[in-house]
Amino acid sequence: MVKRSSHRGTLASVAAELGVSRTTVSNAYNRPEQLSSALREKILAAAERMGYPGPDPTARSLRAGKVGALGVLLTEHLSFAFEDKASVDFLAGVAEASYGSDTALTLVPVGPSTSDDHAAALKLVNSAVVDGFVIYSVAANDPYLRAALARHVPVVLCDQPTDHPELPFVGIDDFAAIQPAAQALVDAGHRRVGILSPRLFINSRNGALSVSDIHTAELHLQRSRVLGALAVFGDAGIDPETVPVVSRHINDRANTRDAAREILETYPDLTAILCTTDSMALAVLDYAYERGISVPEELSVTGFDGIEPAVDRNLCTIAQPNKHKGAAAGRMLLDLIEDRQGGRRRAAHPPRRILATRLIPGATVAPPRP
Numbered sequence: 001m002v003k004r005s006s007h008r009g010t011l012a013s014v015a016a017e018l019g020v021s022r023t024t025v026s027n028a029y030n031r032p033e034q035l036s037s038a039l040r041e042k043i044l045a046a047a048e049r050m051g052y053p054g055p056d057p058t059a060r061s062l063r064a065g066k067v068g069a070l071g072v073l074l075t076e077h078l079s080f081a082f083e084d085k086a087s088v089d090f091l092a093g094v095a096e097a098s099y100g101s102d103t104a105l106t107l108v109p110v111g112p113s114t115s116d117d118h119a120a121a122l123k124l125v126n127s128a129v130v131d132g133f134v135i136y137s138v139a140a141n142d143p144y145l146r147a148a149l150a151r152h153v154p155v156v157l158c159d160q161p162t163d164h165p166e167l168p169f170v171g172i173d174d175f176a177a178i179q180p181a182a183q184a185l186v187d188a189g190h191r192r193v194g195i196l197s198p199r200l201f202i203n204s205r206n207g208a209l210s211v212s213d214i215h216t217a218e219l220h221l222q223r224s225r226v227l228g229a230l231a232v233f234g235d236a237g238i239d240p241e242t243v244p245v246v247s248r249h250i251n252d253r254a255n256t257r258d259a260a261r262e263i264l265e266t267y268p269d270l271t272a273i274l275c276t277t278d279s280m281a282l283a284v285l286d287y288a289y290e291r292g293i294s295v296p297e298e299l300s301v302t303g304f305d306g307i308e309p310a311v312d313r314n315l316c317t318i319a320q321p322n323k324h325k326g327a328a329a330g331r332m333l334l335d336l337i338e339d340r341q342g343g344r345r346r347a348a349h350p351p352r353r354i355l356a357t358r359l360i361p362g363a364t365v366a367p368p369r370p
Contacts, residue, residue: 009050018046029054066341069104070094070333071130073148075138084251084279085307086322087136090158093326094134101334106130110144126151131337134158134329139202139218154336158329160221168336168350170329172320172357174224175231180359181302181318182232182274189367190272190300194244194263195229196284197222197276198251206255207262209245222247225276225304244270248280256283264291264299271300271368278303278310278317285313285364296366306360316362321355328353 306319
């Protein structure tokens with residue numbers, strides 16, 4: 001058994017103890033192929049005995065100009081990142097992109113922001129030790145996005161904002177993507193349709209929203225989905241002003257269930273509800289079941305995301321490639337970091353990836369009862 005020193009050793013003290021150079025000790029950790037197996041084992045044993053843990057990774061990263069970590073900035077609480085299946089799939093994709101790259105994944109869960117959060121955002125984002133950021137779904141003027149840009153490290157946007165002129169983007173066409181779900185309800189004969197949507201504004205807005213409210217929403221991902229559905233309903237002769245839209249700022253289980261309660265209690269004549277996330281659609285299914293409302297015989301329901309729990313319940317939904325999206329964003333960020341490390345010039349136009357979506361018909365849409 002090796003007896004460890006009660007004092008913390010240093011690279012210099014290990015080198016002096018063995019009569020070798022500091023570079024040789026460093027190579028035992030960083031370039032083992034340059035040493036014989038016997039010499040490396042001798043150095044590591046002496047280091048353990050003397051209480052030397054190895055080169056400081058922070059100092060090493062500073063010398064190399066690279067930390068070895070991708071930051072994923074989430075504008076949700078950390079618990080949501082592990083509860084929401086779409087977020088879980090996205091993070092799994094980002095992690096998959098880093099396989100074999102000697103790169104770690106750092107989550108920066110800043111939580112839902114407000115327009116006056118810039119000082120707090122700077123402090124939190126500036127403390128993240130990362131080589132670059134994937135920014136996951138924020139408003140164009142979000143303080144956390146501004147804070148990340150102030151770091152002058154590579155940044156890739158995912159989902160929103162879609163139209164930043166200088167930043168790479170990975171996402172989908174939300175306006176067009178939701179339209180097959182809305183069309184499925186129209187084709188089934190529904191005329192009294194409601195919409196449930198999570199966060200549309202930076203500042204908290206819960207409850208019913210007008211069409212004019214939606215047009216002014218800062219978070220264009222959900223805005224685009226709602227407006228895409230309303231466009232289909234309008235083409236079918238359904239006045240968009242008569243379509244109730246109910247929103248919740250936080251897209252967790254308690255809030256989605258409360259949104260389902262509000263729309264079904266306030267508008268009991270609805271025959272269908274289009275949801276812009278599967279989490280909201282699942283809440284509608286649960287609430288309908290508790291109230292004895294039969295789906296789809298009495299109420300048709302559609303979702304958006306194509307997460308596994310929704311598919312398992314045979315929900316009519318729009319499947320988007322959440323894991324593929326995360327992987328594409330992660331790979332794009334790694335490429336940007338490598339280009340920067342290699343001194344390669346940025347492309348004239350930032351890369352953009354628009355991914356395909358598809359309708360999963362499921363079994364939660366049927367013609368309304370006469």
